Amino acid sequence: MCAFNEHQGEVLSRAFLLAYAWGPNKTVKNxxxxxxYELRLVLLNTTKLEIVTVRGTGYKMFNTNQGKY
Structure with a gap:
């Protein structure tokens, strides 16, 4: 969530998010x-924010109140 907040309006790549969240440590591929998935569930029930997958690129946070990415 912090990465999306710091980079509002940007598409964040999988590589960037992995490095941001887990650092140089090895992570399980999934x-x-x-x-x-878990963040989307939390956002769905508590906010007007949505995380969308930008195919082949990464993820982007979408504010449904503003109606734009």
């Missing part, structure tokens, strides 16, 4: 996928 760690980010699971984290995005």
């Amino acid at each position: 760690s980010l996928t699971v984290a995005m």
Whole structure:
């Protein structure tokens, strides 16, 4: 969530998010996928924010109140 807040309006790549969240440590390949799923569930029930997948690029946070990415 911090990465999306610091980089509002930007598409964040998987590599960037992995490095941001887990640093140089090895991670399980699906760690980010699971984290995005869990974050999406929290956001769905508590905010007007949504994280969308930008195919082949990464992820972007979307504010449904503003109606734009």
